Amino acid sequence: MRVQAILFDLDGTLLDTLEDLADSVNHILGKYGFPLREKEEVRISLGNGSERLMRGMLPQDVKEEAFQKYLAEYKAYYQTHMEIKTAPYAGMIELLTTLRENGVKIGVVSNKFDAAVKGLCEKHFPLLVDAAAGEREAEGVRRKPAPDMVLAAAKALGVDAADCLYVGDSETDILTAKNAGMDCVSVTWGFREEAVLKEAGAVHLVHTPQELREFILK
Secondary structure (H helix, E strand, O other): OOOOEEEEOOEOOOEEOHHHHHHHHHHHHHHOOOOOOOHHHHHOOOOOOHHHHHHHHOOOOOOHHHHHHHHHHHHHHHHHHOOOOOEEOOOHHHHHHHHHHOOOEEEEEEEEEHHHHHHHHHHHOOOOOOEEEEEEHHHOEOOOOOOHHHHHHHHHHOOOHHHEEEEEOOHHHHHHHHHHOOEEEEEOOOOOOHHHHHHOOOOEEEOOHHHHHHHHHO
């Protein structure tokens, strides 16, 4: 397969963000006297955006008005604490550099809120990402697994969806690619176990960035 553009998920695919996410969740929970969550609980809840994450982390009987307050505080706290422990997975910068050198365009599409996606890409992948976008449902762009975000990213890159490859670490990513009519590669170093990816219908599995590079450029 030779593609013109790669659309990457962010959390669990390009960046290991779990520690900062878990710390931010527990900051809000602790502030308001709710039980704290184990890192593993946070990990398996990631992939569908901040709102769904916090709905899963907060007690189910929290009133909606209070929930919206906690969600806003979580986003604000995370945005100022999202670069403490977060880092690219080993070999990822080298992979993106090689792709750019081979003329492949790079996009990042995440259900994380938009400001955080853009900020993390600017910090960790300067000059390596051509387009980055986070959750923008208020603008009518549905979050993954709807195809809206990846199709918009392909358009921003000036590439047809059929000429893109989508790379992610979760069952949400597999479904997103299917809905957008794109081939999908599932990485096993992220937030989901390989068995979960296979059960979700993963067709192409890679275990290292080097293996992903060979798959893309072969």
